Amino acid sequence: MTVSRFTYEGVPSRVVFGSGARHRLADELDRLGLSQVVLIASGSSRAEADALATALDHRLTWRVDGARRHVPSDLAEEVAGAAESVDADGVVTLGGGSATGLGKMLALRGLPLVAVPTTYAGSEMTPVWGVTSNGRRETGRHTRVLPRTVIYDPELTYGLPPLLTAASGMSAVAHCLEALWAAGASPLSGPLALDGARALCEALPAAVAEPWDPKARSRALVGACQAGMALATAGSGLHHRLCDELGSRYDLPHAQTHAALLPHVVGFNEAVLGALAARMAVAVGAGRASTGVHDLAVRMGLSMALSELGMPESGIAEVAAEVAADPPPNPRPVEVAGLRSLLRAAWEGDGP
Ligand code: NAD
Numbered sequence: 001m002t003v004s005r006f007t008y009e010g011v012p013s014r015v016v017f018g019s020g021a022r023h024r025l026a027d028e029l030d031r032l033g034l035s036q037v038v039l040i041a042s043g044s045s046r047a048e049a050d051a052l053a054t055a056l057d058h059r060l061t062w063r064v065d066g067a068r069r070h071v072p073s074d075l076a077e078e079v080a081g082a083a084e085s086v087d088a089d090g091v092v093t094l095g096g097g098s099a100t101g102l103g104k105m106l107a108l109r110g111l112p113l114v115a116v117p118t119t120y121a122g123s124e125m126t127p128v129w130g131v132t133s134n135g136r137r138e139t140g141r142h143t144r145v146l147p148r149t150v151i152y153d154p155e156l157t158y159g160l161p162p163l164l165t166a167a168s169g170m171s172a173v174a175h176c177l178e179a180l181w182a183a184g185a186s187p188l189s190g191p192l193a194l195d196g197a198r199a200l201c202e203a204l205p206a207a208v209a210e211p212w213d214p215k216a217r218s219r220a221l222v223g224a225c226q227a228g229m230a231l232a233t234a235g236s237g238l239h240h241r242l243c244d245e246l247g248s249r250y251d252l253p254h255a256q257t258h259a260a261l262l263p264h265v266v267g268f269n270e271a272v273l274g275a276l277a278a279r280m281a282v283a284v285g286a287g288r289a290s291t292g293v294h295d296l297a298v299r300m301g302l303s304m305a306l307s308e309l310g311m312p313e314s315g316i317a318e319v320a321a322e323v324a325a326d327p328p329p330n331p332r333p334v335e336v337a338g339l340r341s342l343l344r345a346a347w348e349g350d351g352p
Contacts, residue, residue: 006186011125011232014149015225019214021153022048022116025092026055028149032112034090036061038083040103042095043067045118048156049094052116062086067099070248073133076105083111090114094156096168097121097254104129104145115147118156120168120200120220121255122175125150125228130244137248152225154217162208166300169204169220170259172227173197173293174239176283177266179230180276182237183329189234196226197283201296208300238323238330239265242343245319252309259302260309260349263294264342267352272332290352305349316343 016024029037037059041049043066053060064079083091083106090112093103096119107113108129115124127146130139160168176197179189200223206216231240242265243257267290270277277289286292298304307313320339327334345352 006188007184008186008188008233011146011229012143013125013147015152016149017152017222017225019153019155019218021151022052022156023055025052025114025116025151026057026059028114028151029056029059029090029092032090032114032148034112034114035059036086036088037090037092037114038079038086038088038106038111039063040067040079040091040093040095040099041065042099042118044159045094045099045156052092052094056092061088064102067095067102069098069254070132070137070251071098071101071105071130073131076102076131080106080109092116094118097123100124101130105131107145107147108142110144113145113147114149114151116151116153116156117224119160119164119255120172120224120227122172122224122228122231125225126232128232132248135248137244139244150225152221154214154221157207157217157221158212160211162211163301164255165207165211165220166204166297166302167253167255167259169200169207169224170262170293170297170302171255172224173200173284174243174258174262175227175231176200176223177262177280177289177293178237178239179227179234180280181269181273181331182234184233184235186234189230192226193230193234194279194283196223196230197280198285199223199226201284201292204296205300237328238268238334241323241328242319245322246306246311246315249319250311250315252306252311256302256309257306259297260304260306261346263290263297263304263352264346266290266293268338268342269331294351303349306343306347308349311347313347316340316347319343
């Protein structure tokens with residue numbers, strides 16, 4: 001990458017990382033002076049949420065179990081109203097990007113957020129919020145939604161099933177690779193993105209094969225943190241734009257959509273990236289990054305056809321037209337014909 005000028009804005013969150021780090025939650029809340037928090041937990045995290053609720057003791061004022069994907073705006077309104085009625089002074093999220101995303105909507109209204117992620121989504125490291133209503137996604141960027149503290153405990157990911165591990169991990173790889181060519185890419189974000197991609201591509205197969213492997217789980221979670229930071233500082237581009245469009249239009253599963261689309265967007269840009277394409281390939285551990293991420297996802301058992309994830313064939317033309325009408329900055333010009341063939345290949349599940 002030849003860069004003569006750039007702007008870089010780092011992520012100011014405090015990160016507490018390590019096996020058993022979740023047991024430090026009460027101390028971290030005390031450190032922030034939070035004494036009446038709302039706990040938002042993914043449905044899958046109910047048992048762990050019970051344990052956290054006990055540890056929070058008098059600091060817990062109200063609890064929400066079951067965040068829904070894509071953060072429906074009516075749920076965000078309902079939870080924000082309830083948090084106000086119990087006079088909450090902060091919010092704790094436990095779960096994947098859906099729980100974090102719901103917590104961010106309270107943070108946007110002024111409640112300090114502490115996030116305890118249990119997937120590799122990376123949302124906890126970005127100032128980006130998003131809500132969905134009537135199939136349309138509204139997103140925004142505000143430093144207020146960044147968690148004050150993020151507690152990463154790899155033990156919380158041991159129960160993430162292999163296919164979710166693989167898909168969520170590939171969405172983090174997507175953050176890393178797109179951060180390399182996004183409009184805000186810089187010499188400060190690039191090394192982080194490459195290191196995150198390498199960590200994820202090396203650790204994910206081991207975490208899928210042996211979910212209780214502490215080394216693989218730790219490395220993958222560090223990679224996810226780096227991925228979120230890289231995305232936050234470099235921004236997103238064509239890949240995330242297509243995923244958001246597909247996810248909100250057809251209610252596709254977020255992480256799996258990332259995994260299926262990534263090889264094709266990387267392949268679309270690879271030819272014009274020059275030396276960066278070679279660095280990406282090294283990070284992914286393959287001759288070409290596009291085939292590398294495809295083979296990795298297939299090896300971990302992921303379905304690579306958007307048609308199997310619920311995207312209708314008519315979506316190829318619809319999404320190509322929508323995105324080409326207002327294209328994101330991208331190394332290779334984005335036009336309808338190119339997008340159609342990219343989406344067709346991803347819909348059919350072909351290799352890049
Ligand atoms: P998710 O939070 O919906 O979790 C996926 C599934 O995994 C859910 O069923 C959940 O209950 C389950 N789960 C979570 N942790 C588990 C665990 N440890 N063990 C077992 N099951 C577990 O999905 P996600 O992929 O984590 O996040 C996707 C969402 O995050 C999307 O809405 C996306 O838009 C958002 N996101 C936002 C940003 C941002 O910067 N704002 C970045 C990345 C993702």
